[in-house]
Amino acid sequence: MVTLSEENYLKTIFHLGRHDKASVSTNAIAQKMETKASSATDMIKKLSEKGLVDYQKYKGVQLSENGRLAAISVIRKHRLWEVFLVNKLSFSWDEVHEVAEQLEHIKSEKLTLELESFLDYPTQDPHGDPIPDSNGSIPSTQKLLLAKVKQGHQCICVGVKDSSSEFLKYLDKYKIALGSQIKVISKEAYDESMTVKINDIQKTISKEVAQNLFVKTN
Amino acid sequence: MVTLSEENYLKTIFHLGRHDKASVSTNAIAQKMETKASSATDMIKKLSEKGLVDYQKYKGVQLSENGRLAAISVIRKHRLWEVFLVNKLSFSWDEVHEVAEQLEHIKSEKLTLELESFLDYPTQDPHGDPIPDSNGSIPSTQKLLLAKVKQGHQCICVGVKDSSSEFLKYLDKYKIALGSQIKVISKEAYDESMTVKINDIQKTISKEVAQNLFVKTN
DNA sequence: ATAAATTTTTAGTCTTATCTAAACTTTAAG
DNA sequence: CTTAAAGTTTAGATAAGACTAAAAATTTAT
Numbered sequence: 001m002v003t004l005s006e007e008n009y010l011k012t013i014f015h016l017g018r019h020d021k022a023s024v025s026t027n028a029i030a031q032k033m034e035t036k037a038s039s040a041t042d043m044i045k046k047l048s049e050k051g052l053v054d055y056q057k058y059k060g061v062q063l064s065e066n067g068r069l070a071a072i073s074v075i076r077k078h079r080l081w082e083v084f085l086v087n088k089l090s091f092s093w094d095e096v097h098e099v100a101e102q103l104e105h106i107k108s109e110k111l112t113l114e115l116e117s118f119l120d121y122p123t124q125d126p127h128g129d130p131i132p133d134s135n136g137s138i139p140s141t142q143k144l145l146l147a148k149v150k151q152g153h154q155c156i157c158v159g160v161k162d163s164s165s166e167f168l169k170y171l172d173k174y175k176i177a178l179g180s181q182i183k184v185i186s187k188e189a190y191d192e193s194m195t196v197k198i199n200d201i202q203k204t205i206s207k208e209v210a211q212n213l214f215v216k217t218n
Numbered sequence: 219m220v221t222l223s224e225e226n227y228l229k230t231i232f233h234l235g236r237h238d239k240a241s242v243s244t245n246a247i248a249q250k251m252e253t254k255a256s257s258a259t260d261m262i263k264k265l266s267e268k269g270l271v272d273y274q275k276y277k278g279v280q281l282s283e284n285g286r287l288a289a290i291s292v293i294r295k296h297r298l299w300e301v302f303l304v305n306k307l308s309f310s311w312d313e314v315h316e317v318a319e320q321l322e323h324i325k326s327e328k329l330t331l332e333l334e335s336f337l338d339y340p341t342q343d344p345h346g347d348p349i350p351d352s353n354g355s356i357p358s359t360q361k362l363l364l365a366k367v368k369q370g371h372q373c374i375c376v377g378v379k380d381s382s383s384e385f386l387k388y389l390d391k392y393k394i395a396l397g398s399q400i401k402v403i404s405k406e407a408y409d410e411s412m413t414v415k416i417n418d419i420q421k422t423i424s425k426e427v428a429q430n431l432f433v434k435t436n
Numbered sequence: 437a438t439a440a441a442t443t444t445t446t447a448g449t450c451t452t453a454t455c456t457a458a459a460c461t462t463t464a465a466g
Numbered sequence: 467c468t469t470a471a472a473g474t475t476t477a478g479a480t481a482a483g484a485c486t487a488a489a490a491a492t493t494t495a496t
Binding site: 025026027037038040041042045057058 | 442443444445446
């Protein structure tokens with residue numbers, strides 16, 4: 001039995017260890033969890049005793065196979081619930097996270113499977129992040145940052161890198177959503193801003209925005 | 219802020235105090251919560267300090283107005299989620315309770331309202347219990363026990379009194395569900411059993427069953 | 437290569453919710 | 467109306483998860 005708190009730590013370790021697969025530091029975990037390093041150490045010990053992480057004092061942690069599966073299970077539920085909130089109830093991009101943080105801990109294999117079926121087996125959540133399947137496999141997405149798209153090329157918005165409320169509100173404001181057609185009209189070398197046509201409306205966007213929007217070229 | 223455990227106690231006190239509106243005893247609470255009387259006393263004190271119950275030592279508790287509203291809010295969510303599980307996902311009568319016990323604690327006013335709208339403002343859960351509205355008003359249902367129905371009369375199944383898994387499985391087995399048409403063919407004075415026609419199939423049911431099935435005459 | 441800075445761990449405390457055992461009220465029986 | 471039984475509360479302990487302060491290990495910088 002994995003507690004709610006343990007699930008949150010596992011999720012955090014998963015996200016922190018995602019890109020570089022070196023071990024994750026106590027401080028990094030504490031920071032992400034908005035708690036103190038000593039609390040993180042306590043929890044790491046507990047997770048280690050339960051065989052969910054590999055841990056060596058002062059050397060950080062890595063998820064074990066069981067820990068990875070537990071983390072992915074929570075992430076799977078989080079993302080499925082986000083799809084539910086946006087597609088079935090009328091939640092917007094920036095409202096789903098807090099609620100999904102609660103729903104992700106509901107324990108019922110049947111519920112998760114039925115929900116997935118009810119939603120027609122989505123492969124991405126409303127932020128464009130992939131939804132793991134029931135075996136824990138994560139579908140790979142070949143998305144790239146809008147900033148990398150060449151002038152004159154056309155693409156579709158498939159996700160965000162920064163999923164902060166501020167950024168999502170910005171996107172809402174300019175009607176940029178998943179599936180929006182984006183054509184790169186011109187790029188400015190000086191400040192890396194670019195002029196794009198989004199849903200047939202022309203607009204100049206900053207480097208900050210272009211570097212936080214995932215797109216798929218077609 | 220009301221904790222998960224507090225919500226469960228409030229719900230239990232609400233249910234226990236429902237019929238006779240005298241105060242609810244510590245032992246009764248402990249028994250329903252499957253905990254010890256001393257634990258119940260501790261929690262009662264905490265709820266009392268928070269102004270959610272009126273409490274006098276050795277005299278039991280009653281919900282305060284705030285406590286009643288908090289309890290009803292949890293019950294409202296529980297019943298809405300049960301409707302969701304049965305109507306939208308393919309859960310059966312006897313599978314919903316455990317999951318709804320978890321879902322009822324999700325805190326999001328918006329979620330509850332959107333869910334209610336998504337489900338088309340149901341007034342009853344799958345067991346026929348009324349769903350409180352967002353102001354905490356509980357729609358009254360004029361349901362009666364099948365055992366009270368006179369010979370020759372026709373009625374519709376609207377709920378169960380006993381919502382144990384065993385009873386619900388029994389009902390599933392004989393295809394008795396919410397909305398089933400039931401006609402009382404004859405009643406046996408000796409053992410209070412009755413012969414009924416359910417969905418055009420004739421069957422004899424015992425006193426135990428007839429006294430645990432709510433119906434509405436039409 | 438060693439001192440300073442940073443990171444991590446340990447030790448001890450707190451809160452929530454639970455338990456057991458003992459003490460105290462209330463109720464019920466005779 | 468007194469006493470036994472039943473019900474309730476208190477006192478003291480435990481486990482999970484978090485915190486502070488201090489000690490220990492590691493890294494960085496001189």
